Amino acid sequence: MQGLSSIGSQLVDLCSALLLLTCFAIVAQRRLSACVDLFALQSAFLVITAALVAYLTGNQHIYIAAALTGVIKVIIIPRVLKKVIDRLNVKRELVMYINVPAGLLICGGLVMLAFFIAQPIIPFGFLLTRDALAIALAIVLIGLFTMIARQKAVTQLVGFLVLENGLFLGATAATYGMPLIVELGVFFDVLVATLIAGIYTNRLQDAFDSVDTDRLTVLKE
């Protein structure tokens, strides 16, 4: 049992680390459709992590959450985003406020910050998935950074989804899943939010001929 949980713990850590790695890849990526693919990949890692936690702890309801993640975040949402990208014709290079090396450096700093914040509370977690909370916080912070650093409305949306993945990792790995009713509600919200934002980018395109959020400067003090 001891051996199993130690291997399991390392596997969960490995998967969380892969999640974090895809975050860096998204920050470094310039092509929009590749960002969406990377997001789908990240969500796939998330499904594996959740399934691992479910298997190792025997909490059946995490399987449901994992399956939902698979359907919604690996299949539906990337498809919706691809459609939006096709329609908007914004496959070209991404404009960023911060260049890639600097962005990666900042993300590295954010990871350290996340571990620093989470350090005092990590010992209260379960043995199996201790470090996942810090990694989850790091992913949340990187998602937030992506939203700030990128101009296109669609990339802001990808940033938001990365942020949600981080939250989900925190909820599954660090706490073995929240009550099912809450999980379901969160999934519903994420799905609807993505759909709304998808519709919205279309409207922005119609009104501004662009999805550069830089153009959204009609409203001023």
Add this chain to the structure above:
Amino acid sequence: MIAVVVLLVAPLLAGGLSLVVHRSALLHAINLTSMGAIVTAEIVITRTVLSDGSLTALDQLVYLDALSTFILFIIGVVGLACSFYMRPYMDDQVARGVIAPGRLNLFFFLFHMFLLAMVVATIANSVGVQWVAIEATTLATTFLIAFWRRRESLEAGWKYLILCSVGISLALFGVVLLYYSSLHVLSDVSQGLNVTQLLPVADRLNPQVLKLAFIFILVGYGTKVGLVPMHSWLPDAYTEAPAPVVAMLAGVLEVVAAYAILRVRMIVDHAVPFAFAGGLLALLGFASLVTAAFFLLIQHNYKRLFAYSSIEHMGIAMIGFGVGGPLGTFGGLFHLLNHAFAKSMAFFAAGNIHRRFHTVEIGDVQGLAMAQPWTATALMISGLALSALPPFAAFASEVQILTALASQGVPGMGFTGSGGMVTVAVSDHFSRVALASVFLVSAVLSFGGLLYRVTGMVWGTPPEEMVRGEVWTLGHMPILLLAGALVGFSLFLPQPMQQLLEQATAILVIQ
């Protein structure tokens, strides 16, 4: 509990019906019936809570105490007022071709969903379900804010969607942490986020985790409340959204989000010293109050003016909760009530002005007293109430908060250290005086800014071609009622109201 079921079913049913009904009169009738049912249910619930204390219903999913009943009361009154106001307002928009008649039922559908989400957020037992409901309000209102589909409204809607979604995601991280802290204490974790489960064991939860959870939740829900520095979506959204929507956003949504913060704080305060949460609340409160006071002085757009006034008043209420104690908390809750009534009324007036003058520039609006006497009265009353002039109840609540601030100071702000007894006493006294002065100066600044602008709009002569006089409509009735309540509450607080406020205060103040 039948009343609880009515609260949930009425907006759901009304929303569903709105999707299939297309006649405007019928849509309004459904809306009014649903609001009437909700208000009736709330009266029943209030009576039960006052006599029996807190109650749970629907298999522990619903938890109602004096605090949530008080918030429900605000939702009901402002919601009903909005429903009456919408009758002439929306019909006018359809008649002028601003909204295609086919889109009216979409408006009502989203409105009902917004209302349902707020009711769920208020009565949910689980902090997690409450989070889901508050996120749902963001989703429902995004399209309501951008309902006119002009470029500006789309911009405001996008900002709102992104900022609030991010903010609320941070709050979710706080909820995850809260759950994390309960894992080792509760035996049955399937209900680990329920207030009824957390409260009895709150003092055994891990303080480190709770502190972190509270910071995330405060920032997250603070975005929805519109506290500085997370407020930047608010003035834009309030300028662009249709008047009844803003009345709901300002009057109810802010209050519900503030309530969500208070609910978590109730748990946190048991394990963490009171000064931690109180100090943070007061800090954000002061930031909002001071920032809003300056922006109020330079505003030339009346909708933004009221938006900044919202930030100011939420800041004041947060200071009240931050200072705490029976007086500060009571003042904070009472201030929420006054703000909800006065602000929704102000935006009703703003909506009327915009329909007549077709501008949001304060400089272009003159002679309102002649052009629209009823609206001018409403604007004047709400303006005076919002600037907390003595005959209005907001004055009473602000004085309560100021008294609490001056006598107790902000927790955690006093200089404690090795300076000896005398130094400590003097510096503590100094910090209280300094904070009270900041409060007073900001309040006076915003009083001046608001009153100067409002009176500028009311007096003078209207433009030549402007139609004079105003036809009495159903939309004026809620304005009158709210005005009556604002004046009345300062003279005499009805017995049940007083009781409800006192019990809610007792829940929040931990001995």
